[in-house]
Amino acid sequence: MTIRAMESSSGSTRREATRQKLYEAAVTLIAEQGFSATTVDEIAERAGVAKGTVYYNFASKSVLFEELLRHGVGLLTASLKEASERTAAAGGSKTDALDAMIRAGLVFIDRYPAFTQLYVAELWRTNRAWQSTLMVVRQQAVAVVENALREGVESGEFHEAIDVSLTASALVGMVLVAALDWKAFQPERSLDDVHSALSRLLQGRVSGTRA
Amino acid sequence: MTIRAMESSSGSTRREATRQKLYEAAVTLIAEQGFSATTVDEIAERAGVAKGTVYYNFASKSVLFEELLRHGVGLLTASLKEASERTAAAGGSKTDALDAMIRAGLVFIDRYPAFTQLYVAELWRTNRAWQSTLMVVRQQAVAVVENALREGVESGEFHEAIDVSLTASALVGMVLVAALDWKAFQPERSLDDVHSALSRLLQGRVSGTRA
DNA sequence: ACTTTTGCACTGACCAGTCAGTTCAAAAAC
DNA sequence: GTTTTTGAACTGACTGGTCAGTGCAAAAGT
Numbered sequence: 399m400t401i402r403a404m405e406s407s408s409g410s411t412r413r414e415a416t417r418q419k420l421y422e423a424a425v426t427l428i429a430e431q432g433f434s435a436t437t438v439d440e441i442a443e444r445a446g447v448a449k450g451t452v453y454y455n456f457a458s459k460s461v462l463f464e465e466l467l468r469h470g471v472g473l474l475t476a477s478l479k480e481a482s483e484r485t486a487a488a489g490g491s492k493t494d495a496l497d498a499m500i501r502a503g504l505v506f507i508d509r510y511p512a513f514t515q516l517y518v519a520e521l522w523r524t525n526r527a528w529q530s531t532l533m534v535v536r537q538q539a540v541a542v543v544e545n546a547l548r549e550g551v552e553s554g555e556f557h558e559a560i561d562v563s564l565t566a567s568a569l570v571g572m573v574l575v576a577a578l579d580w581k582a583f584q585p586e587r588s589l590d591d592v593h594s595a596l597s598r599l600l601q602g603r604v605s606g607t608r609a
Numbered sequence: 610m611t612i613r614a615m616e617s618s619s620g621s622t623r624r625e626a627t628r629q630k631l632y633e634a635a636v637t638l639i640a641e642q643g644f645s646a647t648t649v650d651e652i653a654e655r656a657g658v659a660k661g662t663v664y665y666n667f668a669s670k671s672v673l674f675e676e677l678l679r680h681g682v683g684l685l686t687a688s689l690k691e692a693s694e695r696t697a698a699a700g701g702s703k704t705d706a707l708d709a710m711i712r713a714g715l716v717f718i719d720r721y722p723a724f725t726q727l728y729v730a731e732l733w734r735t736n737r738a739w740q741s742t743l744m745v746v747r748q749q750a751v752a753v754v755e756n757a758l759r760e761g762v763e764s765g766e767f768h769e770a771i772d773v774s775l776t777a778s779a780l781v782g783m784v785l786v787a788a789l790d791w792k793a794f795q796p797e798r799s800l801d802d803v804h805s806a807l808s809r810l811l812q813g814r815v816s817g818t819r820a
Numbered sequence: 821a822c823t824t825t826t827g828c829a830c831t832g833a834c835c836a837g838t839c840a841g842t843t844c845a846a847a848a849a850c
Numbered sequence: 851g852t853t854t855t856t857g858a859a860c861t862g863a864c865t866g867g868t869c870a871g872t873g874c875a876a877a878a879g880t
Contacts, residue, residue: 412829430736434645437865448831453867455829493816519730522789525641533794550816560815564798564806567790568783575782576775578733583744584774595775602813604771605704605761623850623854648839659856661843666854670840 417455419445421466429512432519433463464528467520470513471535477502478542492550493601499543500573500596504589507577518574540566572596628666630656632677640723643730644674675739678731681724682746688713689753703761704812710754711784711807715800718788729785751777783807 423444427436438459442449456462481502485495507514521532543566550556573596580592598604634655638647649670653660667673692713696706718725732743754777761767784807791803809815 416829430734432643432645432730432734434643438867439865449867450831450869451829454831459866496816515733519734522726522793523641523643523730524793556816557809557814560809561802561806563795564787564791564803565810565815568787568807568810571782571784571786571790572779573782575785576779579778579782580775582733582735587775591772592775595772596779598768598771599776599779599810601816603768604776605707605767605812627855649841650839659858660841661857662855664841665856 413455416445416447416451419447420452420455420462421469424462424466425470425510425516426512428463429515429519433459460527464531466513467517467528467531468535470510470517471539473510474503474506475535475539475542477506478539482542482546492546492553492555495546496543496550496569496600497597499546500569500600501589501593503570503573504577504593504596507574507581508589511578511581514574514578518578540570543569569600572599624666627656627658627662630658631663631666631673632680635673635677636681636721636727637723639674640726640730644670671738675742677724678728678739678742679746681721681728682750684721685714685717686746686750686753688717689750693753693757703757703764703766706757707754707761707780707811708808710757711780711811712800712804714781714784715788715804715807718785718792719800722789722792725785725789729789751781754780780811783810 420441424436424441427440427444430436438452439449441462442452445452452459452462456465478499481498482495485498490498520526520528521536523529526532540563544562547556547560547562547565551558551560551562576592576596580587631652635647635652638651638655649663650660652670652673653663656663663673667676689710692709693706696709701709731737731739732747734740737743751774755773758767758771758773758777762769762771762773787803787807791798
């Protein structure tokens with residue numbers, strides 16, 4: 399009985415690969431059917447793994463879901479930050495940063511539509527085990543947008559009377575719903591189509607006052 | 610076994626009252642827990658009614674839910690139409706009509722937060738029994754917004770290059786998400802606060818180009 | 821070299837509990 | 851007297867979670 403080889407955070411390849419397969423299986427099934435309607439047997443089968451393996455890797459169905467949530471929103475947050483920072487580094491305005499984040503959001507949803515669907519379906523639900531987890535990760539993501547707005551107000555680019563948190567919510571909602579509708583009802587449209595429609599709205603070129 | 614009395618849309622009062630109680634019980638439970646996690650026994654208990662009554666009034670749990678969906682979106686659509694028509698009658702612009710619809714949407718969500726939550730949670734799900742029902746009622750609601758946009762384009766008020774359906778989705782999403790975040794995370798804010806934040810965004814007073 | 825041991829990762833049959841939906845006789849409401 | 855509701859018992863399918871056991875690659879022992 400010796401000390402096992404230390405496995406770095408990147409994880410022992412086998413186990414991490416199995417967890418990844420389980421995430422992928424769970425995300426589509428839960429997006430389609432909802433958490434309760436999705437059985438652990440289904441997840442295991444879709445992942446090509448025995449049921450016991452699910453419980454070997456995750457303490458429970460809920461924990462699997464919670465970790466999936468953290469994993470997914472983590473990717474989104476990183477992508478938004480990257481877009482924001484890249485724009486700033488290129489000397490862009492805060493409006494440019496918001497626009498870049500809109501695009502990053504669309505790219506994310508384009509790549510992980512099932513995850514987005516599931517996130518939206520669970521976010522405002524109360525009395526659920528993972529509610530607190532969800533609030534934390536949501537706040538991390540929304541904060542990136544809020545920061546851009548706040549900095550834009552401070553630099554005088556945006557009107558100081560804007561309500562940062564409500565506006566951030568609205569912008570997130572705009573992207574989220576437009577993108578989900580795109581994927582669900584008009585999948586033939588291009589990402590650029592959606593992006594330009596949202597850009598136009600952001601920049602007040604729909605019903606902007608000329609003042 | 611006799612032929613049931615045809616009940617007109619207004620319905621026999623007693624039965625209609627029971628159905629209403631069941632709608633109200635189901636809407637909050639399903640919003641909190643999701644459809645599958647909500648049991649018929651719970652719904653009956655919350656409604657203060659025997660389980661048998663549920664099955665006397667609705668063919669199944671799914672049918673109860675589908676009718677609830679139709680009922681709720683019907684109310685929203687009527688409210689949006691009313692707001693739009695009222696504005697038009699008062700000689701307002703299409704921007705005013707959109708603004709009035711935003712307010713009507715917020716009032717609706719303020720009154721029926723659980724319904725909204727549940728609607729959002731189910732809308733983009735595929736493979737569900739009520740998917741087709743949901744698509745129909747969604748289209749009815751979104752069409753009201755699309756019409757205002759289209760008419761605004763025709764009258765020259767809005768730029769002709771706007772994408773009506775994507776912009777409508779985005780506007781709906783803006784209202785939906787801002788309102789749900791309001792209710793879930795900042796319930797102390799007033800409806801007017803939320804409305805003015807959204808108005809500002811609609812009218813390009815956040816990062817509007819001065820062109 | 822070779823055998824033996826270790827323990828991680830995985831397996832899948834099994835269990836105890838849950839739930840939608842049914843049934844129906846009797847009561848209540850109209 | 852007809853419609854609607856009650857409430858409890860029942861069924862049969864399904865589900866989350868368990869657990870004793872398997873396979874195997876690396877480590878330890880010789």
